[in-house]
Amino acid sequence: MSQISRRQAMAVLGALGFGATAAACAGPGGSTAPGGATGPAAPATGDITGRVSFAHWRGEDKAVFDELIKRFAAKNSGVEVVQDISTSNDYNAQGLQKVRGAAIGDAFATFRGAQFNNFSEAGIYTELKNSKAVGNYQKGLLTAGQSGDSQLGLPYQVVFPMPMANTDLFNKAGAELTPKDWDAFLGMCEKLAASGVVPISWPGGDVGNGGQLFNCMIANNAPVDDMCSQIEQGELKCTDDWFIKMLNQYKDLVPYLQPNATGTAVEPAQNLFSQGKAAMLATGSYHIAAVRNLGATFPIELVFPNTSTDGNAKFEGVYNATFILGVNSASKNQAASAAWIDFLSEPENAGYYANETAQHVSVKDVEYTNADLKRLSPWLDKKTALAARFQFQNLDVRNAVEASATAVISGSSPEQAAEAAQKIVDERL
Amino acid sequence: MSTHTGMAAKRKAPENTIEAASKKRRSPTRVNPALYLFPLPAVAIIAFFLVMPTLQAFQYAVTDWNGFSAAFNYVGVDNFVRAFTKDSLFTNALTNNLKFVLLVVIAQTVFSLLLALLLTKNSRGNVVLRALFFFPTILSSVSVAFIWKFIYDPNFGLANSALGAIGLEGLQGSYLGNNSQALYWVAVTQVWFHAGQMMVVYIAGLQSIPRELYEAAEMDGANKWQQFKSITWPFVAPATSIVVAYTTVQSFKAFDLILGIAGNPPKGSLDILSTRIYSTFANSEFGYAAAQSIIFMGMIALVTWLQRRLLRLTPKGE
Numbered sequence: 222m223s224q225i226s227r228r229q230a231m232a233v234l235g236a237l238g239f240g241a242t243a244a245a246c247a248g249p250g251g252s253t254a255p256g257g258a259t260g261p262a263a264p265a266t267g268d269i270t271g272r273v274s275f276a277h278w279r280g281e282d283k284a285v286f287d288e289l290i291k292r293f294a295a296k297n298s299g300v301e302v303v304q305d306i307s308t309s310n311d312y313n314a315q316g317l318q319k320v321r322g323a324a325i326g327d328a329f330a331t332f333r334g335a336q337f338n339n340f341s342e343a344g345i346y347t348e349l350k351n352s353k354a355v356g357n358y359q360k361g362l363l364t365a366g367q368s369g370d371s372q373l374g375l376p377y378q379v380v381f382p383m384p385m386a387n388t389d390l391f392n393k394a395g396a397e398l399t400p401k402d403w404d405a406f407l408g409m410c411e412k413l414a415a416s417g418v419v420p421i422s423w424p425g426g427d428v429g430n431g432g433q434l435f436n437c438m439i440a441n442n443a444p445v446d447d448m449c450s451q452i453e454q455g456e457l458k459c460t461d462d463w464f465i466k467m468l469n470q471y472k473d474l475v476p477y478l479q480p481n482a483t484g485t486a487v488e489p490a491q492n493l494f495s496q497g498k499a500a501m502l503a504t505g506s507y508h509i510a511a512v513r514n515l516g517a518t519f520p521i522e523l524v525f526p527n528t529s530t531d532g533n534a535k536f537e538g539v540y541n542a543t544f545i546l547g548v549n550s551a552s553k554n555q556a557a558s559a560a561w562i563d564f565l566s567e568p569e570n571a572g573y574y575a576n577e578t579a580q581h582v583s584v585k586d587v588e589y590t591n592a593d594l595k596r597l598s599p600w601l602d603k604k605t606a607l608a609a610r611f612q613f614q615n616l617d618v619r620n621a622v623e624a625s626a627t628a629v630i631s632g633s634s635p636e637q638a639a640e641a642a643q644k645i646v647d648e649r650l
Numbered sequence: 651m652s653t654h655t656g657m658a659a660k661r662k663a664p665e666n667t668i669e670a671a672s673k674k675r676r677s678p679t680r681v682n683p684a685l686y687l688f689p690l691p692a693v694a695i696i697a698f699f700l701v702m703p704t705l706q707a708f709q710y711a712v713t714d715w716n717g718f719s720a721a722f723n724y725v726g727v728d729n730f731v732r733a734f735t736k737d738s739l740f741t742n743a744l745t746n747n748l749k750f751v752l753l754v755v756i757a758q759t760v761f762s763l764l765l766a767l768l769l770t771k772n773s774r775g776n777v778v779l780r781a782l783f784f785f786p787t788i789l790s791s792v793s794v795a796f797i798w799k800f801i802y803d804p805n806f807g808l809a810n811s812a813l814g815a816i817g818l819e820g821l822q823g824s825y826l827g828n829n830s831q832a833l834y835w836v837a838v839t840q841v842w843f844h845a846g847q848m849m850v851v852y853i854a855g856l857q858s859i860p861r862e863l864y865e866a867a868e869m870d871g872a873n874k875w876q877q878f879k880s881i882t883w884p885f886v887a888p889a890t891s892i893v894v895a896y897t898t899v900q901s902f903k904a905f906d907l908i909l910g911i912a913g914n915p916p917k918g919s920l921d922i923l924s925t926r927i928y929s930t931f932a933n934s935e936f937g938y939a940a941a942q943s944i945i946f947m948g949m950i951a952l953v954t955w956l957q958r959r960l961l962r963l964t965p966k967g968e
Contacts, residue, residue: 310913314929317717317934321718343719428914483824484827485805485827620917621739624918631827631828
């Protein structure tokens with residue numbers, strides 16, 4: 222073997238270093254968004270075979286998806302679907318980078334709002350406007366997956382980010398489940414407190430789950446329906462009267478929350494509710510399965526904290542259409558990925574998913590056999606507002622605005638909390 | 651002919667070998683050039699995973715790239731200016747981080763030195779206690795975060811339950827829910843997590859101090875404090891240097907512990923530089939996040955250098 226001289230060794234190392242430097246200096250944004258000027262293309266067609274990676278964040282639904290995957294594979298021999306699951310927080314933060322090259326996520330889901338918009342902007346979604354699946358969805362619920370004229374994604378789940386109620390405790394306390402205005406809501410809380418339970422279990426120590434209450438509190442207080450977009454754009458302000466009024470209503474809730482609510486994580490909050498120590502869990506219907514797993518056997522209803530002060534509320538509740546399914550434009554196996562999305566969107570399979578995970582779906586003609594879903598189905602026809610917090614495109618703005626509510630519950634004055642939030646919004650205008 | 655030449659060469663060979671050997675003896679530092687290839691894998695790994703991303707960070711830092719678009723603009727030093735003058739979330743994270751570093755460095759250094767002083771002797775009991783105090787170090791930071799999240803939970807947590815059990819309900823609190831205290835409670839967790847590791851560094855330092863010095867000091871009438879001040883402290887200075895530097899870097903980068911204990915994103919009172927950078931990346935502001943990362947890197951270097959200068963932990967000439 223010939224020996225290498227010191228000079229040669231240095232030359233090799235130098236070349237390596239130069240290569241690394243040159244590679245590092247290649248400009249950012251090296252990848253272009255597929256689709257270009259003509260807009261996103263429909264998924265490629267072909268044989269439904271090969272491996273499909275399905276990226277999402279619903280770890281709790283893994284077994285249900287496994288069963289659906291089995292059924293899909295039985296129908297299409299030679300196809301294999303594997304789930305790539307991240308935690309919801311990680312998926313929210315890194316989903317785009319993970320899915321972008323399609324190393325994972327031939328088919329994937331996104332959260333409504335900022336994540337869906339970023340995925341759309343990055344050209345990751347293909348066009349599903351003419352897909353077989355789109356016809357299976359309720360038309361009004363498809364908007365969350367639209368971008369301009371394109372139907373990029375199919376919002377699969379319908380959740381109600383409103384407090385869940387233990388109706389046994391409500392009956393015992395003689396509290397009504399449908400307060401007509403804010404005073405009635407506080408009266409309801411008072412009755413529950415008087416019966417010896419914590420009226421509201423609120424995970425104030427968990428930004429994501431604690432923030433769901435914000436959807437309810439802002440829905441009837443804001444002067445417009447796109448209030449969060451307008452706050453972000455500087456057209457509305459956290460220091461506006463309506464916002465301060467909302468923060469004052471948060472302050473009204475303090476006596477009815479569990480002690481030290483701002484330090485409570487989501488699991489202990491769920492425990493308080495499932496053990497019958499708290500009458501409401503202020504997160505949303507997406508936690509039904511979790512509290513059932515914790516042993517809750519009581520009937521569960523939803524309660525809308527109606528912030529209206531004159532009884533003329535515009536909305537009777539809030540909902541969110543999320544888990545927006547899509548086919549990756551960079552996927553090498555778009556045909557099988559699209560077939561998987563079509564399969565999930567069939568009423569029978571969507572029904573299986575819904576009933577097993579205790580979550581409503583946007584797919585039409587689904588028969589809900591799950592007792593909780595059956596009981597909550599009337600909410601699908603009520604006048605509900607689309608959850609406002611997902612209008613925020615900038616997560617720092619969203620967190621700052623929602624943190625103003627937490628600050629009020631911690632003891633800050635509504636005015637101070639609003640100013641602190643507005644300062645952060647202003648910095649990002 | 652060739653046979654004769656070959657034989658002649660063979661006869662000359664011993665002379666050549668001796669000559670070569672003596673040449674080698676003349677330059678004992680000469681190494682086989684092939685040895686330069688040995689570090690190549692490590693150099694390549696460092697180049698691709700450390701040098702390249704660092705260089706890229708500098709390049710991204712002067713752009714407004716969002717992490718996925720083909721288009722971006724060069725913004726010069728705007729991202730750096732924004733971080734210090736127009737972003738209260740960043741300055742809040744910086745303040746929190748400096749406070750956290752100060753707290754943890756002081757508490758962890760003092761606590762680990764104290765433990766080491768108590769457990770220096772290699773008795774059986776001390777060995778067991780050392781293992782016990784070292785144990786948290788082998789846990790993953792996520793496990794530690796979840797253990798302490800449970801301890802601090804105001805409703806079902808160990809801390810409030812224990813206080814309630816001994817009749818100290820008045821001291822029960824919200825812990826992580828209290829914005830003015832949250833950082834201190836996380837600092838307690840961080841010290842619990844790493845003090846055992848630092849204790850081991852100190853024990854190694856303490857055990858290398860010659861016993862004769864203490865005996866001589868005792869004969870001269872020095873009390874325990876004087877012995878500590880004049881013998882122990884100067885001799886453990888190198889160990890302190892390691893402990894302080896390591897703890898500083900560790901505290902700056904307590905990313906996983908904070909995210910595990912406070913959730914993602916952490917609230918303002920628990921946001922430190924690493925979590926802020928992560929939030930900025932997650933917010934699709936790659937250019938700005940890269941600028942924050944560079945500030946972060948500079949901050950660690952500056953604080954570590956300042957510590958070494960102020961504490962004079964490295965003796966001159968070393």
